[in-house]
Amino acid sequence: xxxxxxxxxxxxxxxxxxxxxxxxxxxxxxxxxxx
Amino acid sequence: xxxxxxxxxxxxxxxxxxxxxxxxxxxxxxxxxxxxxxxxxxxxxxxxxxxxxxxxxxxxxxxxxxxxxxxxxxxxxxxxxxxxxxxxxxxxxxxxxxxxxxxxxxxxxxxxxxxxxxxxxxxxxxxxxxxxxxxxxxxxxxxxxxxxxxxxxxxxxxxxxxxxxxxxxxxxxxxxxxxxxxxxxxxx
Numbered sequence: 325x326x327x328x329x330x331x332x333x334x335x336x337x338x339x340x341x342x343x344x345x346x347x348x349x350x351x352x353x354x355x356x357x358x359x
Numbered sequence: 360x361x362x363x364x365x366x367x368x369x370x371x372x373x374x375x376x377x378x379x380x381x382x383x384x385x386x387x388x389x390x391x392x393x394x395x396x397x398x399x400x401x402x403x404x405x406x407x408x409x410x411x412x413x414x415x416x417x418x419x420x421x422x423x424x425x426x427x428x429x430x431x432x433x434x435x436x437x438x439x440x441x442x443x444x445x446x447x448x449x450x451x452x453x454x455x456x457x458x459x460x461x462x463x464x465x466x467x468x469x470x471x472x473x474x475x476x477x478x479x480x481x482x483x484x485x486x487x488x489x490x491x492x493x494x495x496x497x498x499x500x501x502x503x504x505x506x507x508x509x510x511x512x513x514x515x516x517x518x519x520x521x522x523x524x525x526x527x528x529x530x531x532x533x534x535x536x537x538x539x540x541x542x543x544x545x546x547x
Contacts, residue, residue: 325425325427326421326424326425326427327421327422327425327426327427327428327430327434328427328430330417330421330422330430330434331430331433331434331437334433334434334437334438334441335433335437337437337441338437338440338441338444341440341441341444341445341448342440342444342466344444344448345444345445345447345448345451345466
């Protein structure tokens with residue numbers, strides 16, 4: 325059970341970190357501002 | 360002595376790129392410029408060492424006691440993704456020039472199979488925590504060594520008289536093959 329909780333927790337953490345690091349998900353590293 | 364031997368084996372004789380063919384994608388994609396090559400190598404060293412230690416902890420402290428070792432690939436992948444994401448945030452904040460020059464290649468470290476490969480090899484070979492640290496350091500520095508040497512060779516190949524059909528990827532792969540022969544020679 326703990327293993328499954330760990331997987332879900334890590335998935336949420338990875339999603340959160342990527343969202344925070346890349347900002348707009350449409351962005352591919354360009355400098356343009358998105359809405 | 361055993362740890363030193365493990366380090367040099369991982370670095371040279373059993374180089375993760377040239378003997379296990381892991382991490383070829385970033386090696387070929389990011390070795391055109393020497394500067395970018397060693398920066399990518401350093402980021403891989405950081406990610407591999409940190410991810411293998413954290414994966415080791417999760418595997419032996421959570422997955423083994425709860426008998427859910429079949430989830431290890433998922434746990435390792437998400438661990439690597441979290442570390443790379445954090446690394447990207449740190450680079451974006453403290454080293455904007457590096458972030459600009461590397462761009463999309465930073466999150467692509469997540470898909471570098473050498474990173475996942477080291478985490479899995481550590482578990483498969485039942486290494487201890489100290490051995491894990493030494494093996495991760497050796498493997499990742501092996502990647503750094505190969506990507507840097509390969510980028511210098513590629514820079515020389517730019518102006519070398521090479522037949523038209525061999526230019527670009529074909530000559531790069533032939534060069535990698537010769538490098539693999541040289542590196543594995545250390546293990547004989």
